Amino acid sequence: xxxxxxxxxxxxxxxxxxxxxxxxxxxxxxxxxxxxxxxxxxxxxxxxxxxxxxxxxxxxxxxxxxxxxxxxxxxxxxxxxxxxxxxxxxxxxxxxxxxxxxxxxxxxxxxxxxxxxxxxxxxxxxxxxxxxxxxxxxxxxxxxxxxxxxxxxxxxxxxxxxxxxxxxxxxxxxxxxxxxxxxxxxxxxxxxxxxxxxxxxxxxxxxxxxxxxxxxxxxxxxxxxxxxxxxxxxxxxxxxxxxxxxxxxxxxxxxxxxxxxxxxxxxxxxxxxxxxxxxxxxxxxxxxxxxxxxxxxx
Numbered sequence: 001x002x003x004x005x006x007x008x009x010x011x012x013x014x015x016x017x018x019x020x021x022x023x024x025x026x027x028x029x030x031x032x033x034x035x036x037x038x039x040x041x042x043x044x045x046x047x048x049x050x051x052x053x054x055x056x057x058x059x060x061x062x063x064x065x066x067x068x069x070x071x072x073x074x075x076x077x078x079x080x081x082x083x084x085x086x087x088x089x090x091x092x093x094x095x096x097x098x099x100x101x102x103x104x105x106x107x108x109x110x111x112x113x114x115x116x117x118x119x120x121x122x123x124x125x126x127x128x129x130x131x132x133x134x135x136x137x138x139x140x141x142x143x144x145x146x147x148x149x150x151x152x153x154x155x156x157x158x159x160x161x162x163x164x165x166x167x168x169x170x171x172x173x174x175x176x177x178x179x180x181x182x183x184x185x186x187x188x189x190x191x192x193x194x195x196x197x198x199x200x201x202x203x204x205x206x207x208x209x210x211x212x213x214x215x216x217x218x219x220x221x222x223x224x225x226x227x228x229x230x231x232x233x234x235x236x237x238x239x240x241x242x243x244x245x246x247x248x249x250x251x252x253x254x255x256x257x258x259x260x261x262x263x264x265x266x267x268x269x270x271x272x273x274x275x276x277x278x279x280x281x282x283x284x285x286x287x288x289x290x291x292x293x294x295x296x297x298x
Contacts, residue, residue, distance in 0.1 A: 018108045018119055019070065021077055022173030023084070023092055024130035024160050026101040030167040033149030035142070036132075041102045042081050044134065044157040049079065053159035054106045056118055058133055063118045064108040066160060077105050077176070094170035101170060104130060104160050122162070122175065130173050131166035133159040 027038040054064035070077045081102050084095045095101055108122060109115045121127050138154035162173070 016110070018110070018122070019067070019077075019105065019176040020108065020122065020162075020173045021105045021176045022103065022130060022171075023088070023095060023101040024104040024171050024173075025132050025168055026095060026170035027099055028094065028096065028168065028170055029148050030169070032167050033142075034139075034152055034167075035146075035148050035150075036152045036155065036168075038081060038100050038102075040153055040155050041132075041157075044155055045079075045081065045102070048132075048157040048160070051158055054108065055133065055159050055161040056127070057163050058131065058161045061114060062159075063115045063162075064106050067105045067107055070105055079103065079105050091174070092170060092172050094172075102132075104173070105176075106160065106173075118162075127162045127164060128172055128174070129163050129166040130171040131161045131163050131168070132157055132171075133161055 025036060025038075025041050027035060029035055049066060049068055052066040052068075053062050054066060055061060056063055066079055068079050079102075081100050083100050084092070084097070084103075089095050089097055108119050110119050118127070134155050134157040136152050136155050139150050139152045142148040142151055166172075
């Protein structure tokens with residue numbers, strides 16, 4: 001059976017052992033401005049195999065071991081310096097066809113709580129890079145045309161560490177599985193959160209998720225506000241209509257006043273016409289009543 005690489009976690013032949021494999025160093029410019037010569041890696045490889053330590057983020061705590069060679073169903077995997085094959089060039093894009101690289105096979109343990117947490121992080125894709133640990137024995141500054149800061153020609157290697165992003169862009173690994181005898185183990189992805197802090201990226205993701213979930217509720221609030229404003233406007237309009245007095249069209253005539261004025265005018269005219277020329281001293285002039293005047297008008 002052939003081995004392939006995958007970003008998922010699989011058990012090999014029902015054995016709960018996790019192996020990772022990939023280039024740990026190549027003679028290319030790293031993010032620190034260094035170029036480590038592959039001959040220096042070859043020279044230090046026996047030291048590395050003797051110590052066989054796998055750590056995380058260059059810390060001292062060991063989470064696994066470097067495996068020198070693994071044979072499985074006729075397929076051989078080995079920790080060594082060699083040229084990459086076509087499938088490795090395709091998978092690990094920063095490798096160069098004509099340049100050798102240090103390939104490291106490692107097993108990640110699960111015998112402690114810390115190791116188990118690291119394994120889960122690898123399975124979930126949080127760790128996918130290698131980095132080498134050690135000290136430089138001999139180096140020289142780069143020439144102007146070499147476009148680097150330092151070239152390392154000799155070093156000691158004490159461990160290979162796994163990390164989220166290593167200094168050497170070619171140093172990556174993936175989980176090893178067997179082609180036809182794989183039983184896929186589906187792992188529920190769990191986010192490993194630090195109890196001390198939350199990253200900005202985690203907060204922005206959480207905020208975006210919550211905004212999506214609360215969007216329907218915000219629409220309900222908007223509709224409610226619109227209905228409330230409409231109701232208030234109708235109430236104000238009704239109050240204004242009630243305050244306005246109805247306007248009467250045409251000329252307003254006071255009938256009672258007009259009648260009284262007409263009566264007084266007729267009375268005056270009548271009295272003037274019926275006034276006696278002379279009056280006796282002892283004759284009392286009696287004022288005409290309303291009924292008297294009306295009877296005379298008839």
